[in-house]
Amino acid sequence: MATRVKLRVNGVTREVESAPNTPLLYVLTDEMHLQGPRFGCGLAQCGSCSVLLDGSEIRSCVTPVSAADGKSVTTLEGLPKWYAEQKKLAHVPELHPIQQAVIDEQAVQCGYCYNGMMIKAAELLSKNPRPDDRQIRAAMNGHLCRCGSYPRMLRAIHRASEMMRGARSESETADAGGAELAANRATYDAEAAR
Amino acid sequence: MSRRNPEAMERSAESFTRAPKRPRGIDRRDFLKAGGALIIGFSSAGLMAGKLLAQGPPGFRMPGPDPRQIDTWLAIHSDNTATVYIGYVELGQGSTTSLLQVSAEELDFDLTQVSTVRVDTKISPNQGGTYSSSAIARGSPAIRQAAAEARQVLLQMASRRLGAPVDQLTVAKGVVSVMGTPGKSVTYGELIGDKRFDVTITGKAPLKPIAEYKLVGSRPPRNDIPAKVRGTYTYLQHLRLPGMLHGRIVRPRGQGAYGTGAKVKSLDETSIAHIPDARVLRKGDFVGVVAPREWDAVRAARDLKIEWDMPATLPGSDDVYAAMRADKTVDHIVLQRGDVDSAFAASSAAHTASGTYHGPYQAHACFGPNGALADVRADSALLICSSQDVYTTRGTVARLLGMKPEQVRAQYYEGSGTYGHSCYDDAAQAAAILSQLAGKPVRLQFMRWDEHGWDPYGPAHVGEVRIAADANGKIVAYQYDGWHHNWAAVESTEQLALGTPAAEWRLGMAQQVNPAQCGGMYNIPNIKLVNHQVDGLKYLKAAWLRSPLDLSFSFASEQTIDALARMLGMDAYAFRRMNIANERWQGVLDAVADAAKWEPRPPASRLSNAKVASGRGIALGTHLTSFGGAVAEIEVNKETGHVRVRRLYGAIDAGLAVNPAFIENQISGQLVQATSRMLLEEVTFNKTNVTSLDWNSYPILRFGECPEVTPIVVQRIDQRSTGAGEEVMAAAAGAIACAFFDATGVRMTEFPLTPKRVLAALRQS
Numbered sequence: 011m012a013t014r015v016k017l018r019v020n021g022v023t024r025e026v027e028s029a030p031n032t033p034l035l036y037v038l039t040d041e042m043h044l045q046g047p048r049f050g051c052g053l054a055q056c057g058s059c060s061v062l063l064d065g066s067e068i069r070s071c072v073t074p075v076s077a078a079d080g081k082s083v084t085t086l087e088g089l090p091k092w093y094a095e096q097k098k099l100a101h102v103p104e105l106h107p108i109q110q111a112v113i114d115e116q117a118v119q120c121g122y123c124y125n126g127m128m129i130k131a132a133e134l135l136s137k138n139p140r141p142d143d144r145q146i147r148a149a150m151n152g153h154l155c156r157c158g159s160y161p162r163m164l165r166a167i168h169r170a171s172e173m174m175r176g177a178r179s180e181s182e183t184a185d186a187g188g189a190e191l192a193a194n195r196a197t198y199d200a201e202a203a204r
Numbered sequence: 205m206s207r208r209n210p211e212a213m214e215r216s217a218e219s220f221t222r223a224p225k226r227p228r229g230i231d232r233r234d235f236l237k238a239g240g241a242l243i244i245g246f247s248s249a250g251l252m253a254g255k256l257l258a259q260g261p262p263g264f265r266m267p268g269p270d271p272r273q274i275d276t277w278l279a280i281h282s283d284n285t286a287t288v289y290i291g292y293v294e295l296g297q298g299s300t301t302s303l304l305q306v307s308a309e310e311l312d313f314d315l316t317q318v319s320t321v322r323v324d325t326k327i328s329p330n331q332g333g334t335y336s337s338s339a340i341a342r343g344s345p346a347i348r349q350a351a352a353e354a355r356q357v358l359l360q361m362a363s364r365r366l367g368a369p370v371d372q373l374t375v376a377k378g379v380v381s382v383m384g385t386p387g388k389s390v391t392y393g394e395l396i397g398d399k400r401f402d403v404t405i406t407g408k409a410p411l412k413p414i415a416e417y418k419l420v421g422s423r424p425p426r427n428d429i430p431a432k433v434r435g436t437y438t439y440l441q442h443l444r445l446p447g448m449l450h451g452r453i454v455r456p457r458g459q460g461a462y463g464t465g466a467k468v469k470s471l472d473e474t475s476i477a478h479i480p481d482a483r484v485l486r487k488g489d490f491v492g493v494v495a496p497r498e499w500d501a502v503r504a505a506r507d508l509k510i511e512w513d514m515p516a517t518l519p520g521s522d523d524v525y526a527a528m529r530a531d532k533t534v535d536h537i538v539l540q541r542g543d544v545d546s547a548f549a550a551s552s553a554a555h556t557a558s559g560t561y562h563g564p565y566q567a568h569a570c571f572g573p574n575g576a577l578a579d580v581r582a583d584s585a586l587l588i589c590s591s592q593d594v595y596t597t598r599g600t601v602a603r604l605l606g607m608k609p610e611q612v613r614a615q616y617y618e619g620s621g622t623y624g625h626s627c628y629d630d631a632a633q634a635a636a637i638l639s640q641l642a643g644k645p646v647r648l649q650f651m652r653w654d655e656h657g658w659d660p661y662g663p664a665h666v667g668e669v670r671i672a673a674d675a676n677g678k679i680v681a682y683q684y685d686g687w688h689h690n691w692a693a694v695e696s697t698e699q700l701a702l703g704t705p706a707a708e709w710r711l712g713m714a715q716q717v718n719p720a721q722c723g724g725m726y727n728i729p730n731i732k733l734v735n736h737q738v739d740g741l742k743y744l745k746a747a748w749l750r751s752p753l754d755l756s757f758s759f760a761s762e763q764t765i766d767a768l769a770r771m772l773g774m775d776a777y778a779f780r781r782m783n784i785a786n787e788r789w790q791g792v793l794d795a796v797a798d799a800a801k802w803e804p805r806p807p808a809s810r811l812s813n814a815k816v817a818s819g820r821g822i823a824l825g826t827h828l829t830s831f832g833g834a835v836a837e838i839e840v841n842k843e844t845g846h847v848r849v850r851r852l853y854g855a856i857d858a859g860l861a862v863n864p865a866f867i868e869n870q871i872s873g874q875l876v877q878a879t880s881r882m883l884l885e886e887v888t889f890n891k892t893n894v895t896s897l898d899w900n901s902y903p904i905l906r907f908g909e910c911p912e913v914t915p916i917v918v919q920r921i922d923q924r925s926t927g928a929g930e931e932v933m934a935a936a937a938g939a940i941a942c943a944f945f946d947a948t949g950v951r952m953t954e955f956p957l958t959p960k961r962v963l964a965a966l967r968q969s
Binding site (some may be wrong): 031032044045046048050051052055056058086087097105113118119122124126146147148150151152153154155156157158159160 | 429430434646649900913
């Protein structure tokens with residue numbers, strides 16, 4: 011039953027022995043011990059398991075490993091390298107701009123969906139460097155978040171887009187502000203008033 | 205535990221089974237005094253409050269390290285850093301970082317000098333479960349006091365070392381200096397690095413005055429986010445144990461009535477003979493499969509031929525409210541003040557609004573299904589789980605395994621957000637039984653249909669509410685009657701494996717009509733709240749789901765307040781303001797009204813006949829503590845019945861906000877999740893079993909429909925910190941419902957506001 015499958019994962023070619031109908035997800039997690047793609051539904055409904063296959067986002071939980079034979083798989087761990095290749099950068103940055111933007115926006119809550127969120131956003135930004143709100147919402151609509159972090163993810167995608175266009179410094183972080191305690195009175199911290 | 209490199213495939217058992225970051229130079233086990241001490245002294249109030257769900261008998265002894273010892277809470281290292289031991293788990297809400305802010309503040313350390321370790325029954329203090337948004341409210345006083353006690357001891361040591369009185373000493377970044385003599389200093393690490401304090405907490409150490417706070421109230425970023433973004437964060441779902449098998453449970457697709465459960469009628473083990481490495485494991489009616497390869501376990505669970513005996517005794521989701529309303533109930537007056545009957549009858553009750561409202565069963569629907577790893581040996585067991593209360597989970601698993609709690613070590617790893625008591629205990633029990641039966645370590649992973657189908661849901665609710673006001677708009681009488689059932693006390697695994705009869709929690713907070721949520725935000729002279737408890741064994745298994753029952757209460761109560769305001773011809777904000785209970789409620793009401801630029805105006809439904817009608821609503825809400833307010837701006841397509849929440853404003857007053865940025869993120873999430881629960885979420889079931897088993901049959905709000913949100917933290921540094929993870933949800937639920945009426949002139953009496961339900965309501969009007 012088991013056959014040898016050749017996969018190029020995050021730039022490294024690996025051969026694994028696996029039943030050809032085994033979903034790619036289980037090969038990535040159990041054989042290669044990657045922690046980006048993760049099990050969410052096994053039904054291609056949620057996006058937890060998303061990876062890029064030759065640059066296009068797919069659901070690894072329903073993609074047989076044989077379908078990835080000879081192709082290039084990029085997981086969350088490989089996003090910076092993939093970005094460097096795309097942009098022909100001399101050095102691989104520590105983070106893909108979307109990863110930096112998600113940190114800057116402190117977008118994550120539990121973070122379980124963020125593998126798929128960032129994979130999908132990276133795909134979107136590679137095809138459309140300057141998406142508007144409507145395009146972001148449409149592209150991201152297949153990626154669910156149970157914690158309700160969509161508004162911050164929306165901001166993070168805009169921020170990453172600005173970084174990639176050089177409109178914003180990549181080191182600039184949001185919300186660096188210090189203590190804002192005003193004695194004996196209520197103060198309002200209105201986040202989205204910006 | 206580096207797992208970034210795909211080549212790094214060798215992972216030792218040690219990396220998983222020891223405390224992940226042992227205090228340097230100290231063996232934590234030797235470091236701790238024996239546990240099992242009676243809880244007395246400084247933290248008893250907080251701890252017992254934290255255990256309000258446990259309802260332990262008098263003299264109940266909390267297991268775990270002795271909370272009276274400084275060493276239980278923190279250790280100072282030679283390199284002038286500290287490890288802080290926290291009994292609350294990280295759920296993505298940022299509480300770990302917040303509690304480090306509190307401890308660093310009190311110790312006069314920098315935030316970079318303090319860290320913590322994961323919650324583990326071998327090393328962590330038992331602070332009770334991470335329930336009721338309690339991590340900061342109940343966690344910070346104990347940690348703050350312990351840090352203050354430690355600082356006091358360190359100052360005395362420094363005084364002797366430096367030959368200067370304590371009141372001449374000053375501390376910055378863990379360096380104690382003599383005032384006016386900058387050269388004369390010693391670090392905490394030099395004073396006690398890697399040695400025990402061996403000091404009992406007195407409860408008398410002075411706490412730092414709030415006016416001197418530098419870290420508490422500031423907005424440092426969360427310490428878990430970088431690893432989560434890089435893909436190096438180890439969620440429970442990533443863990444593997446050496447020599448382990450992959451496990452899956454086999455149950456009917458969708459639970460039946462809690463009281464009757466499910467019985468195996470027939471099981472054909474030969475049906476998975478085509479998967480040679482897979483094995484069926486069974487204990488009573490608990491069935492699972494294990495296999496060395498994960499996909500084999502998944503396939504075996506899928507292919508196993510098994511027939512179940514499940515009686516058709518459920519009312520079905522369409523008839524659940526009528527069934528509850530018709531049930532024989534155990535009635536209980538939760539609150540009675542004044543004379544409600546006379547007040548409603550009096551001539552001063554110029555206007556009375558009333559209605560009957562319905563809220564569905566809703567699921568925790570964890571994004572990554574629950575799981576657990578267990579390594580059960582003859583005389584000990586290791587359990588790695590995502591329990592919000594590892595000590596309680598350890599106790600029930602030990603009982604299931606026939607062990608003493610001390611023989612089981614339970615360790616917490618974060619899974620995906622759980623929003624209350626999801627399947628984490630069920631999964632922990634199931635993993636333990638599978639490992640015991642297999643004689644090997646087992647990693648159990650629930651499948652999506654297990655998680656959706658066997659969740660302990662937030663219970664369905666019927667609310668009848670009646671509110672009267674005088675001619676001037678003062679509320680004079682309020683009555684709320686609520687029908688629902690209690691939470692399940694026995695997990696499905698135990699029920700199936702041992703035949704333990706289903707049982708419910710005794711009546712307690714968050715399972716009954718909530719006085720804080722039902723009228724508590726208004727000044728009402730005559731009020732009566734009655735809880736009608738139906739027999740939960742006839743319905744679905746239930747547990748606490750984020751802001752338990754409060755969305756249903758708010759949907760009923762705040763809509764009735766809204767109706768009363770309209771009868772009086774008053775603005776919905778002004779009517780609430782006029783009847784407000786206190787300045788803290790007023791603070792959040794004003795905050796959201798200001799943010800939304802709320803101005804009085806006629807009902808939107810009278811202004812426009814557009815196909816897509818816009819409306820706005822305002823409401824107040826809470827859970828048990830804290831104060832929440834919300835304004836909703838929505839659109840209703842009257843032809844399709846589609847409701848779109850365009851914008852939400854949410855404010856919370858949770859007393860002293862240790863990290864306002866984290867609370868903003870919590871509010872933002874609550875607003876989005878409340879939108880999802882009001883518009884889409886509903887557990888469906890027929891007479892036999894639950895039928896909403898995935899994201900298609902149990903849809904949640906998607907990116908494309910997400911409202912814009914404005915979170916507002918009302919910072920009150922002179923008030924003690926209270927919960928911030930739930931309280932805006934109920935306010936948002938009420939605001940969305942009130943906005944629907946504003947847009948359409950039609951009152952919705954049942955949620956979620958699905959197109960089908962909306963069209964039916966619009967046609968009836």
